[in-house]
Amino acid sequence: MxxxxxxxxxxxxxxxxxAEVFERxxxxxxxxxxxxxxxxxxxxxxxxxxxxxEELAREVEGAAAEVVQKMAESCRDSADTLLHSLADxxxxxxxxxxxxxxVRAGFRLGRDPSRKSGEGGLWRWWCAWVQDLVSQAQExxxxxxxxxxxxxxxxxxxxxxxxxxxxxxxxxxxxxxxATRFWSLLLPLLAAPP
Numbered sequence: 001m002x003x004x005x006x007x008x009x010x011x012x013x014x015x016x017x018x019a020e021v022f023e024r025x026x027x028x029x030x031x032x033x034x035x036x037x038x039x040x041x042x043x044x045x046x047x048x049x050x051x052x053x054e055e056l057a058r059e060v061e062g063a064a065a066e067v068v069q070k071m072a073e074s075c076r077d078s079a080d081t082l083l084h085s086l087a088d089x090x091x092x093x094x095x096x097x098x099x100x101x102x103v104r105a106g107f108r109l110g111r112d113p114s115r116k117s118g119e120g121g122l123w124r125w126w127c128a129w130v131q132d133l134v135s136q137a138q139e140x141x142x143x144x145x146x147x148x149x150x151x152x153x154x155x156x157x158x159x160x161x162x163x164x165x166x167x168x169x170x171x172x173x174x175x176x177x178x179a180t181r182f183w184s185l186l187l188p189l190l191a192a193p194p
Contacts, residue, residue, distance in 0.1 A: 007049075010039075010041060010045060010049065011049045013039045013040075013041070014035065014036070014039045014041065014045075014046055014049055014050065014056070015056070015059050015060055015063055015102075016039075016101075016102060017035050017036075017038035017039035018030070018035045018038075018039075018056045018057070018059075018060050018105075019060045019063075019064070019101050019102040019104075019105035019106070020038060020101045020105070021034050021035045021038055022057065022060060022105040022108065022109055023101045023104045023105035023108055026108070026112055026114065027053075027057060027109060027112040027114050027115050028112070028114035030053065032046055032047075032053055032056075035056070054115070057109050057115065060102065060105050060106060060109060061106045061109050061110060061121045061122060063102055063106070064102050064103045064105060064106020064107070064122055065106060065121060065122050065125060067096065067100065067102065067103055067106075068093065068096065068103060068106070068122060068125070068126070069125065069129075071089065071092050071093065071096055072089045072093070072126075072129055075088040075089035075092060076089070076133070081137070081140075081142055081191075082133050082134075082136050082137040082140065082142055083137050083142050083143075083187060083190060083191055085133065086130065086133050086134070086137075086156060087179075087180075087183040087187060090156065090159075090160055090179045090182070090183065091176040091179040091180055091183070092176065093126075093160065093179075094160075094163055094164075094167070094173075094174045094175060094176055094178065094179045095174070095175070095176045097164055097167060097174050098167065098171055098174035098175065106121075106122045107122050107123065107164055108168075109121075109122075110122045110123045110124070111123060123161065126157065126160065127153075127157050130153050130156050130157050130160075131149075131150075131153040131157075134149045134152050134153040134156070135149050135153075137149070141192055142191060142192055143190060143191070143192055144189065144190060144191060144192045144193070145192070147189070147190055152190050155186065156186075159182055159186075163178065163179065163182075
């Protein structure tokens with residue numbers, strides 16, 4: 001049992017270390033040696049848990065997606081309207097990206113052009129989640145007359161992606177405060193009058 005617990009801890013440590021290296025260096029420049037060194041384990045230990053850099057990158061993306069999905073669903077469950085849950089989720093997402101290298105790496109890996117299998121995983125999920133909530137908001141009568149759910153979802157996703165990319169060189173773009181100001185501007189245009 002002790003060996004299993006140690007193996008689980010080592011695997012989690014490798015995923016976290018890989019996230020930090022991928023986030024810092026990108027997929028192409030990240031080496032398995034740098035990742036194992038960051039984790040404080042041998043290359044052999046890394047290869048015991050992960051057969052390739054791509055497999056490790058997929059694990060990082062999966063772990064990041066789990067964090068983001070739980071956060072988004074908690075916002076959805078706690079807000080009084082779907083539009084407010086979108087606003088809350090966007091603010092919390094930017095705070096999470098700012099504070100968690102795992103989530104930053106998950107988003108970066110999804111848009112890294114050097115990955116042959118990069119499918120935009122986390123970004124694809126976020127886009128679908130936003131589109132789903134905006135469509136549901138329209139069905140419930142939360143959207144203002146004449147607001148296209150497709151255009152609203154595109155604006156929200158594009159702004160979120162922009163904040164994330166701009167945050168790679170200036171962390172001020174990743175503040176919940178900036179997202180709150182964005183929603184203060186956008187929400188009155190989207191929301192149906194009470």
